[in-house]
Amino acid sequence: MVDVTLAAVTCAHPSGTMLFPAMWVSATLAEPAHFSWLETGLLAAGIVISLALFFWRFGPILRNILHSKQDADFSLHPVGRRVWDFFWEVLCQGKVIRQRPLPGLAHAFVFWGFLAFALVSSNHIANGLQIGFLSPESSLGKFYFLFAAAWALLVAVGITGLFIRRFFVRPIWFGKKVSIESGWIAFLIFLLMVSYLGAFFVSPGGAAVKALWWTHTLTLLVFLPLIPHTKHLHLVISPVTVFLKRDGFSNIPPLSGDEDFGLVAGKDVTQLISLQVYSCVECGRCTEHCPAANSGKVLNPKEIALGVRSYLNELGPVSDVALLAEARPETAFANLLSMEAAFECTTCGACEYQCPVGIQHVPVIVGLRRGATNTGVWEDTYGTKLFLALEKNGNALGLSAMERDKFIQKEAFPIFDGTQEYCLWLGCMGGYDPKGREIIADFARVMKYLGTTFGVLKKEKCTGDPARRLGNDLVFQTLAEAGLKAFETAKVQKIVAICPHCVRTIANDWREYGIAPEIEHHSEFMARHKDRLPKQASGESIVYHDPCYLGRYRDVYEAPREMVRQAGTLVEAPRSHERSFCCGAGGGLAFLGEEQGERVSHIRAAELAGTGAQVVGTACPFCNTMFRDALAEVSTAPPQLLDIAQLTARALPKMQETGIMDQGTGEQ
Ligand code: SF4
């Protein structure tokens, strides 16, 4: 190795020495010339103690995960998706950077730096044990240690940035409690990097190099056992969590038998849930985007994850003690996992979408609801009324089926008889709600204009969506089976619906009981035919609200926007696409009272009205119904509220003027 005094020289030395003005620096990492057997022995003892402390905590965590109940529906299939998620979310840190670019990049520097340091740290420890395998003098060593030095710089910058953010910027979703342990971890990571970089500034023979080597080593030995004792456990298990998470977005798993009522006690917590809650890094991304947490409700999705984790730590995975806080007030974490919180969730999925370590909150929250509803613990006047309406009338609004018949007759909708291309699914809103009926009627006009044949089912019941999300499996099963039977009897091949909740429930949730015919949302149908639909040159500004069940759940963002662009000038809301803010109706909450805090629909309506757009464009009858009153509440001159079917239909010429035969009814 060559050390060079640098005063005025600024070019690369042929020996490979990097040149910086007026300082001693070498392009080669300095390592202690030799280690005494005493030093090697001390190091070996340090490693044993450090590993023992690591497993002292990591062992029980692993046991809790492995002893949790098996996930009955778990399958590694599709492996391709798992490999992609691992590559994108873990190796590329894509999700973290995309959702929070600056802190995400800082985190990514630390993560990538750790990967680069795997070889450096292994060789560092091996050197002390006198079995080093990568010499700093070798060509590979010269290159690799410099490469790692560049990463060390980035890690130091990244961790400093994250430290400043956590301790000085302190975003509210980190919570009120300052995490001292995070400060220590940040300090240790910084020290690791500085002690590594320092070895480029000292000569190999001196005492300084040994001091730096021991500083680096002791930091490593202290850092290792801290990992499972802190939220930095995610370093070890979150890559596994991301790889193994349940396939699909916010999927609710089937119950595993007659004795399974959902998440009632610790013994019902599954291995996937355990793995996920132990991965929580307490970043608060879920809370930041949660409509309940943002409107002053008790629910905080981060606390759902931490609540299950605390339960497992305190009571273990085979406990019979109830998970819900109301039933176990004496526990140390009595404030976490309350029934009140579980029933405030709109199942919007924003938490799951944001979580960087693969935690799937919705199955846990719905699991808790199942546990409370299926066992009769949850008592709610609105909930009881809703379930009765579903059982008795077959629709969530509790109206007689004759009301739907009258509407069908009024609109002269043909009954599906197997000769038409599509079955037009009305849903509870389209069949019974006045505004939902307007949307259906306008969408039917669009279909007629396009010459697409369709019919409606003579008898149609709710998909069971609100029962499913509120945890009433019996009611859901009855409705799903009735729906599947109705489609089978009518020989339906293709379905189109105006409600993303119906689309989701029929396409995904019903799979537990059979496979429904192919279904699509009316936005997808219309976007596919948009070239045949008239454009409007009004230039009217239309702000589009992404419904959670169409966007995050179905990944459909562009189709409704294409229809908005046909009708006017598209305006984007401050929170749109994957970050769209819920209207407050999902998860059955449209039918329950919203007692705590501000109304979610008002927050969103104010945001939409605040864009100054002339029209609010929706693609879900539930969003539409939520905004109906909310827009009037938050604005003195509220924008008009129209579904994309209404936006499209208003450009259509009157049916009589088109001369197009009404293929549904046979009328002109
Ligand atoms: S699904 Fe939505 S409402 Fe429920 S916890 Fe997650 S972010 Fe909050």
Ligand code: SF4
């Ligand atoms: S659940 Fe996920 S998003 Fe929420 S705090 Fe934990 S790691 Fe962060």
